[in-house]
Amino acid sequence: QVQLVQSGAEVKKPGASVKVSCKASGYPFSGYYLHWMRRAPGQGLEWMGRIDPNRGGTSYAQKFQGRVSMTRDTSTSTVYLELSRLRSDDTAMYYCAREVSLNPDYWGQGTLVTVSS
Amino acid sequence: QSALTQPPSASGSPGQSVTISCTGTSSDIGVYNYVSWYQQHPGRAPKLMIYEVTKRSSGVPDRFSGSKSGNTASLTVSGLQAEDEADYFCSSYGGSNNFVVFGGGTKLTVL
Numbered sequence: 001q002v003q004l005v006q007s008g009a010e011v012k013k014p015g016a017s018v019k020v021s022c023k024a025s026g027y028p029f030s031g032y033y034l035h036w037m038r039r040a041p042g043q044g045l046e047w048m049g050r051i052d053p054n055r056g057g058t059s060y061a062q063k064f065q066g067r068v069s070m071t072r073d074t075s076t077s078t079v080y081l082e083l084s085r086l087r088s089d090d091t092a093m094y095y096c097a098r099e100v101s102l103n104p105d106y107w108g109q110g111t112l113v114t115v116s117s
Numbered sequence: 118q119s120a121l122t123q124p125p126s127a128s129g130s131p132g133q134s135v136t137i138s139c140t141g142t143s144s145d146i147g148v149y150n151y152v153s154w155y156q157q158h159p160g161r162a163p164k165l166m167i168y169e170v171t172k173r174s175s176g177v178p179d180r181f182s183g184s185k186s187g188n189t190a191s192l193t194v195s196g197l198q199a200e201d202e203a204d205y206f207c208s209s210y211g212g213s214n215n216f217v218v219f220g221g222g223t224k225l226t227v228l
Contacts (some may be wrong), residue, residue: 004162035216035217037217037219043119043221044119044120044206044219044220044221044222045119045206045208045219045222046219047215047216047217047218047219049216050216059213059216061215061216062214062215095162095163097163100168101151101153101168101169102149102151102210102216102217103151103152103153103168103208103209103210103217104153104155104163104165104208104217105153105165105168105174106165107155107162107163107164108162109161109162110162
């Protein structure tokens with residue numbers, strides 16, 4: 001069955017970077033775009049961007065341009081989200097999800113990133 | 118503040134029907150038929166229930182149905198059951214600049 005398994009919780013200081021992984025299984029990794037979203041405490045879900053695992057092409061939300069990087073490793077069917085220059089308002093649950101019909105279908109379990117001095 | 122607007126809560130008794138709305142704009146829901154609905158239980162990953170406005174995801178009971186009128190999409194849960202108690206949120210394709218937009222979520226309580 002389709003599974004997306006994310007890496008564990010992270011605690012970072014302001015100004016640092018964080019890299020979250022999302023390992024896919026149960027389907028052809030290169031056949032589906034993968035998205036990253038986040039939900040900050042008390043806020044709604046926010047789309048951050050997506051990556052084409054086949055060619056590595058990316059598309060980022062304007063809000064995160066210059067601070068976000070999405071990459072993939074086809075040998076391990078894993079995509080990565082790296083967010084730099086972290087601020088306290090980057091504290092959130094981060095999710096990866098596969099795309100079908102221009103929307104996410106299967107989601108990872110989420111990775112809590114806490115930014116605190 | 119979310120791009121799509123949902124009521125924060127909804128409720129119904131077992132066996133009843135409840136409808137949850139999701140209001141967007143003429144740049145997302147109003148122009149694209151790519152609206153999805155998700156169910157999320159506490160501590161669990163979201164589960165796709167409805168996609169492309171009306172299509173049920175595999176294994177989803179036919180008690181769940183979706184519709185759209187203008188800029189507003191709706192999820193109807195008929196014959197409410199205790200296990201339907203969860204958070205529900207919507208999403209829509211929003212065009213190339215803001216690819217996916219989401220609602221803030223609705224907490225459904227089965228009384």
